[in-house]
Amino acid sequence: MKIESLQNARVKKILNLQQKSKLRKQEGLFVIEGKREVERAILSGYDAVELWVTAQQQLPNLNHNAEVVYCSTNVFNKIVYRDGASQICGVFKSKNISLETTVLPKNALVIVLENIEKPGNIGAVLRTCNALGADAVLLADCPSDLYNPNLIRNSLGGFFNLQIVENSSAEIISFLKEKEFQIITTHLKASTNYLNIDYTKPSALVFGSEAKGVSEQWVKSTSKNVIIEMNGVVDSLNISVAAAIILAEAVRQRY
Numbered sequence: 552m553k554i555e556s557l558q559n560a561r562v563k564k565i566l567n568l569q570q571k572s573k574l575r576k577q578e579g580l581f582v583i584e585g586k587r588e589v590e591r592a593i594l595s596g597y598d599a600v601e602l603w604v605t606a607q608q609q610l611p612n613l614n615h616n617a618e619v620v621y622c623s624t625n626v627f628n629k630i631v632y633r634d635g636a637s638q639i640c641g642v643f644k645s646k647n648i649s650l651e652t653t654v655l656p657k658n659a660l661v662i663v664l665e666n667i668e669k670p671g672n673i674g675a676v677l678r679t680c681n682a683l684g685a686d687a688v689l690l691a692d693c694p695s696d697l698y699n700p701n702l703i704r705n706s707l708g709g710f711f712n713l714q715i716v717e718n719s720s721a722e723i724i725s726f727l728k729e730k731e732f733q734i735i736t737t738h739l740k741a742s743t744n745y746l747n748i749d750y751t752k753p754s755a756l757v758f759g760s761e762a763k764g765v766s767e768q769w770v771k772s773t774s775k776n777v778i779i780e781m782n783g784v785v786d787s788l789n790i791s792v793a794a795a796i797i798l799a800e801a802v803r804q805r806y
Contacts, residue, residue, distance in 0.1 A: 553606070554622040557629055561620070565603070565630050565642060572696035579645050581698035582630075584637040586611060588708045592643055595711040601642040603630065608638050617641065632700060645698055650726045653714050655686050660750070660801055661732070662794060663757040665691040665720060665765055674705025675791035676758075681709030683795070683802050688713055689755075691720040691769075724772045727755050733774040736765050737793060742778035750801035758790050 554562060567574050568582050575581050580600065583592050590611045593599055599617035604610060605627050610619065622630075631637040655661070662685050667673050673695055680688050695702065697717060703710050718726075727734055735748060736757040757773070759765035770776070779788065779796055788796075 554620060554626055557626060559626070562622075562626055562630060565601075565640070568642065569630070569632070569700055572699065575645070575696065575698050580642055581645050581703075582640065582700060583643055583703060584631045584633060584640045584700070585704075585708075586638045588703065588711070589639050589641045591708040591711045592641070597646065597711060598644040599641050600644060603627065603640040603642075604638070610639065632704070648714055648716050650689075650716055650718055650722065653687055653716055655730070657753075658751070658805075659686040659730075659732070659753050660798075660805070661685060661687045661689060661727075661755050662798065663689045663691055663723060663727075663755050663769075664693070664790070665757065665759045665769060666694065666763070667758075667760055667790065668694050670695045670699035670702035671705045672790050674702040674710070675789075676794045677702075677706040677713055677715070678709045679791060679795045679798060681706070681712050683798050685798060686714070688715045689723050690715065690717045691723050692766075693717055720766065720768055724768065728772070734769070734772055735797075736769050736773040736776050737778070737797070738765055738770055738773070738776040739778060740770075740776065742776040745777040745779055745797050745800060748775060748777055748800075750804045754801060756794070756797055756801065758794055761787060761790055 568580055583589050593613045593615055599615045601620050602617045603620045603622055605624050606621055631640050662680050732753045732755045734755050757765055757769055
């Protein structure tokens with residue numbers, strides 16, 4: 552069967568999954584577009600429910616139990632964000648990873664993102680964390696939907712090769728203290744230059760929103776506040792850039 556109508560009920564459902572966080576949570580489903588991203592999701596153990604392609608496109612040579620849905624070019628371009636670049640679009644089952652099931656090495660290095668509103672920023676941080684080798688990303692009091700399409704796209708597939716946990720700040724702080732992490736918080740007051748910190752012990756690097764920074768409960772729980780000193784007229788960095796700078800230093804020390 553080939554779906555050619557934009558009014559088809561299945562087309563409408565996949566569009567709603569792209570656009571509506573509430574539906575994604577209710578159904579336990581989310582949408583992935585792009586050959587690279589779909590391949591990485593399947594290889595990382597995400598269960599594919601549907602794989603949408605046009606007759607001109609070739610499916611990745613991967614083991615999956617998904618239904619293959621063929622559609623017209625018009626339909627395919629409607630259900631994806633990236634016109635002409637995606638090649639394949641899939642509906643996948645979401646995962647729930649908890650703090651209790653997170654597997655960390657003895658000398659773990661994790662990133663904590665508190666109250667980050669923009670999904671694209673979270674995705675960019677995930678891309679950096681995957682590239683540099685963070686052991687987990689903990690989303691504290693996160694208002695964004697973890698399966699937001701912008702978040703997944705901006706991670707460039709890094710999303711699927713990371714342990715990502717959503718929880719409250721209080722629960723994450725308790726978890727980190729129980730595991731004897733040093734909590735290093737990016738904060739403007741009573742701060743040390745990030746280059747003067749020892750990151751070779753179990754460390755959690757905490758970043759808050761660009762507008763508000765980290766909350767008081769993280770400041771009270773921190774082992775050390777750090778700052779990236781600015782030498783120009785710019786007085787702040789995008790969170791993904793700040794995370795990359797400090798994480799790169801932590802990884803450099805560990806080498």
